[in-house]
Amino acid sequence: MVGLFAPRYMSVHLANVFTGVLKKNKETGELTNDWRDLDKRIDFIRKIGADPIMCVSYMPQVLDAVPNNERQSAPKDYALWEQLCFQAAKHNLERGTRVPFWEVWNEVNTGWLKPGPDDTGSEEFRKLYFQALGKEDTNTTTIRRFEAYCKLYRATARGIRSGAIARDRSSSSPWARRRSSASCSTRRDAIARPGSIRPASSPAIAARRSAASISNSGASKNS
Numbered sequence: 001m002v003g004l005f006a007p008r009y010m011s012v013h014l015a016n017v018f019t020g021v022l023k024k025n026k027e028t029g030e031l032t033n034d035w036r037d038l039d040k041r042i043d044f045i046r047k048i049g050a051d052p053i054m055c056v057s058y059m060p061q062v063l064d065a066v067p068n069n070e071r072q073s074a075p076k077d078y079a080l081w082e083q084l085c086f087q088a089a090k091h092n093l094e095r096g097t098r099v100p101f102w103e104v105w106n107e108v109n110t111g112w113l114k115p116g117p118d119d120t121g122s123e124e125f126r127k128l129y130f131q132a133l134g135k136e137d138t139n140t141t142t143i144r145r146f147e148a149y150c151k152l153y154r155a156t157a158r159g160i161r162s163g164a165i166a167r168d169r170s171s172s173s174p175w176a177r178r179r180s181s182a183s184c185s186t187r188r189d190a191i192a193r194p195g196s197i198r199p200a201s202s203p204a205i206a207a208r209r210s211a212a213s214i215s216n217s218g219a220s221k222n223s
Helices: 036-047 078-094 123-133 140-164 181-192 203-216
Strands: 011-014 022-024 031-033 051-056 101-104
Touching (some): 011 036, 101 140, 123 140
Parallel strands (some): 011 051
């Protein structure tokens, strides 16, 4: 009945979907995935005839780089975040609910991303910020957030692209086995085909947009 009233083309934006998907065993310290809530959301969106737009946010508590009850911390380990993104894309592919659109985080320009201790606002990212925006910014917090988002985007894109073309459980995660340059070319071709995963933009474009939006948010919103 719901499908009768659904428009022919429709996408539904999913935010705050990663908060509860990663659990840590208190006794063993082992990290495990819990996809139940995510599966329910995606199944409902598919039921009404829409495509999900997965907003990859917010941070599971076990990955917090800084304490934050609003789940806005950057990851303490970007490799673990990449692993989580890989597993999410692979899980949905294997259960037949491939997610065609992915968005990296939500409203970074409002301060909803808290840099970790390793996001120092280094000279490398100050230069990248200048190249992206065309002007310098002396606010260290702005540069640190920009650095955190660039790292987050890179880790997310790597994980999702690898997971979205995984075909079986023997497929390696992107950090477990680095492929040859020829294999990488094949992966890029696969990503470019219609129906394959489509990140919102390239890392370079994302860096420029991130720099502009973070700059426009104003010093009063920095945290």
